[in-house]
Amino acid sequence: MNYRTDSPEETHALGVKMGQAALPGQIYTLDGDLGAGKTVFAKGFAEGLGITEIVNSPTFTILQTYESGRMPLYHFDVYRIADPEEMDEIGYEDCFFGSGVTLVEWSELIEELIPPEAVRISITRVKGMEGNAREITIENGFSA
Ligand SMILES: Nc1ncnc2c1ncn2[C@@H]1O[C@H](COP(=O)(O)OP(=O)(O)OP(=O)(O)O)[C@@H](O)[C@H]1O
Numbered sequence: 001m002n003y004r005t006d007s008p009e010e011t012h013a014l015g016v017k018m019g020q021a022a023l024p025g026q027i028y029t030l031d032g033d034l035g036a037g038k039t040v041f042a043k044g045f046a047e048g049l050g051i052t053e054i055v056n057s058p059t060f061t062i063l064q065t066y067e068s069g070r071m072p073l074y075h076f077d078v079y080r081i082a083d084p085e086e087m088d089e090i091g092y093e094d095c096f097f098g099s100g101v102t103l104v105e106w107s108e109l110i111e112e113l114i115p116p117e118a119v120r121i122s123i124t125r126v127k128g129m130e131g132n133a134r135e136i137t138i139e140n141g142f143s144a
């Protein structure tokens with residue numbers, strides 16, 4: 001499934017829809033360059049889950065857990081991970097295989113840990129446009 005958004009608000013809105021549709025135990029991966037819009041999407045997704053806390057990029061902590069929605073959200077940003085073994089130390093399996101929903105920014109860096117059933121989302125800047133256009137590709141799940 002391919003979407004195009006022309007503003008952060010539109011990417012946020014797509015995240016809200018997907019957060020509303022999310023099911024317990026699902027894993028969503030979010031890939032795309034620095035500044036592509038992964039965290040913008042994640043904030044919308046959290047809103048769609050009913051999360052009321054402020055969602056920030058968890059870059060320096062790798063994992064942020066939000067409990068105020070209709071199920072827990074495990075928000076990973078693995079950009080600064082040096083070795084996938086760090087994921088074990090964080091206890092990622094309890095998140096990936098628990099009854100909350102997991103979002104992983106920069107999942108390509110821990111590809112070997114991503115289960116085949118994960119919903120894969122990539123965000124890319126639309127080429128030839130300096131502005132706000134993004135192409136968002138969703139594989140392995142969800143249609144809206
Ligand atoms: N269509 C769009 N969708 C999402 N963000 C957009 C769009 N157009 C412009 N932007 C801007 O791009 C930036 C995206 O930042 P964001 O933190 O979401 O990126 P990121 O992919 O999480 O980057 P990082 O890898 O550094 O965490 C924001 O400043 C946002 O306002």
Ligand SMILES: [Mg+2]
Pocket residue numbers: 038039057077105
């Ligand atoms: Mg981010």
